[in-house]
Amino acid sequence: MGRIVGSFGVKGWIKLKPFSGEPDALARHDRWAVRAGDAWREMDLEDFEVHSKGPVAKLAGCDAREAADALKGAEVAIFREALAQAEEGSLYQVDLIGLEVVEEDGSSLGRVDGFFEAGDKSVMVVAAEGGRERLIPFVDDFVKSVDREARRVTVEWKPEYDA
Numbered sequence: 001m002g003r004i005v006g007s008f009g010v011k012g013w014i015k016l017k018p019f020s021g022e023p024d025a026l027a028r029h030d031r032w033a034v035r036a037g038d039a040w041r042e043m044d045l046e047d048f049e050v051h052s053k054g055p056v057a058k059l060a061g062c063d064a065r066e067a068a069d070a071l072k073g074a075e076v077a078i079f080r081e082a083l084a085q086a087e088e089g090s091l092y093q094v095d096l097i098g099l100e101v102v103e104e105d106g107s108s109l110g111r112v113d114g115f116f117e118a119g120d121k122s123v124m125v126v127a128a129e130g131g132r133e134r135l136i137p138f139v140d141d142f143v144k145s146v147d148r149e150a151r152r153v154t155v156e157w158k159p160e161y162d163a
Helices: 065-070
Strands: 002-008 013-018 031-036 039-051 054-059 075-077 100-103 108-118 121-127 133-137 143-147 152-155
Touching (some): 002 065
Antiparallel strands (some): 108 121, 121 133
């Protein structure tokens, strides 16, 4: 749902880059999952504010600038059980992890392994056999349909895109 981009002040506050269109979306959740390096850890939110240059937060146990600096670059997520059901016509990226990705002709490209943000667009990471990865922009030009019941994402993807 966001990334920690640095420290804010000297008392352990962090600056955030939210991936949501709402800068205060993370403030609605009092427990965050924070990934620094390869490990996720649960952290409680103590305080949250939106400043002119973006949101800042105070996490429990992060009480000095050095502690906040150590979290720079860490990803911030919310536990799935804390999220409401997606509205009709909407979805949560986390619900797509593990779904098969197929071309319009039905041939398999792999499975959704994750997402990352590139500018204002999401990119779907598709893991294929043999450790191969495809990076498919999650936009209407490429993603044609998502069928959660069939556990399938249909895309328009050409072999030359993999070059």
